[in-house]
Amino acid sequence: MKSILSLCFTVVLLSSMTLPAVNTAKAAEQKSVELAENARSAILIERDTGAILYEKNSDEKLPPASMTKIMTMLLIMEAIDKGELTLKEKIRTSEFAASMGGSQIFLEPGEEMTTEQMLQGIAIGSGNDASVAMAERIAGSEEGFIDMMNKKAKELGLKNTKFQNATGLPEADHYSTAHDMAIMGKELLKYNLITKFTGSYEAYLREDTEKKFWLVNTNRLVKFYPGVDGLKTGFTNEAKYCLTATxxxxxxxxxAVVFGASTPKERNAQVTKMLDYAFSQYMTHPIYKRGVSLQKVKVSKGSSKTVTAVTSEPISVLTKKGGNVKDLTQKISIKKNLVAPIKHGDKIGTFSIVKDGKVLVKSPIVAKETVDRASWWEMYKRAFGMFSSAD
Incomplete structure (x- = not known):
């Protein structure tokens, strides 16, 4: 087991009144509040801390329908973040992708659209054809992409999720839960760019052609609830009406996640009730944004001798409305003896916020840049320099 080097320091947040911070466990007293009585399952979480504010049957395995595309979009955003894909790259549509039924943007075999346009088609129009076209671009085939989806689910600790396609079209043994969808949404929202797409109410594709296509967001709350800017709806006869909203x-x-509402109106009403509850009862105290540099860490056998440790996501503390926090201890634990190669985004440590011995927040620390393994010549020069200086 790798040893851990821990560095601790204390930050005092000045306040006139202090209320206990909410831990990442269940924050709401389930018996005293009912927010989704007309949904099959539901959950409400605060994004930065992951604190559960409300839940109902949140671990029940159910078909997620097109909410599946949250994972599809997550893998697209990861590829963009790693530099493996650009928004302007043109994606060619295969015959298989063009053959997808259900919600679609009516891609034709051989038609090309940019990644940006494909994301519009997925996020706003719930395009199954666009989802498969992007899956094929990233993994070579939808089957390969499904493997990536399930691998990512496992990486996120999602024990009750299994994907059989990139679209959410009905298929045996394709399922998720309200809890797992919320965690996928939390991960997707690390990429601020995504809400440019999921938060758009309408857009046009093929604007300068005779086949101009109008997209209208299937998530109507984007237009009718202030502050809503995502994420994804879902519907099949089996799944009923579903929504992961932010x-x-x-x-x-x-x-807020809802599975199995009987109508779109009921689905939106349940989500609205949860959002109203969250904003009226709780507040967030930001500590760090995503990507904040924490320290330089030594790397052995690398093309660079150090790597920058940064926050992997926004870090905050949650309290009840009107509460404040102070006397928080921030703990940075970095893996000892890091050895190249290290890739951008690799976990290299853990950031924790502790109050009175209780861990309130725990978040991965990641590498800001890639550090390749040093060549034998670089290693030789370093060794020679070390011996020379010893003389």
Whole structure:
């Protein structure tokens, strides 16, 4: 087991009043609040901390329908973040992708659209054809992409999720839960760019052609609930009406998930009730944004001798409305004896916020840049320099 080097320091947040911070466990007293009585399952979490504010049957395995595309979009955003894909790259549509039924943007075999346009088609129009076209671009085939989806689910610790396609079209043994969808949404929202797409109510594709295509967001709350800017709806006869929604007010962003509502109106009503509850009862105290540099860490056998340790996601503390926090201890634990190669985004440590001995927040620390393994010549020069200086 790798040893851990821990560095601790204390930050005092000045306040006139202190209320206990909410831990990442269940924050709401389930018996005293019912927010989704007409949904099969539901969950409400605060994005930065992952604190559960409400849940109902949140671990029940159910068909997620097109909410599946949250994972599809997550893998697309990861590829963009790693430099493996650009928004302007043109994606060619295969015959297989063009053959997808259900919601679609009516791609034709051989038609090309940019990644940006494909994302519009997925996020706004729920295009199954666009989803498969992007899956094929990233993994070579939808089958390969499905393997990536399930691998990512495992990496996120999602024990009740299994994907059989990139679209959410009905298929045996394709399932998820409200809890797992919320975690996928939390991960997707690390990429600020995504809400440019999921938060758009309408857009046009093929604008300068005779086949101009109008997209209208299937998530109507984007237009009718202030602060909602995502994420994805879903519907099949089996799944009924589903929605993973996110909204931000001030410093606080929450994620609400509903499975199995009987109508779109009922689905939106349940989500609205959860969002109202979150913003009226809780508040977020930001500590760090995503990508904040924490320290330089030594790397052995690398093309660079150090790597920058950064926050992997926004870090905040959650309290009840009107509460403040102070006397928080921030703990940075970095893996000892890091050895190249290290890739951008690799986990190299853990950031924790502790109050009175209780861990309130725990978040991965990642590498800001890639550090390749040093060549034998670089290693030789370093060794020679070390011996020379010893003389």
């Amino acid at each position: 909204a931000k007010k001030g410093d606080m962003r929450v994620i």
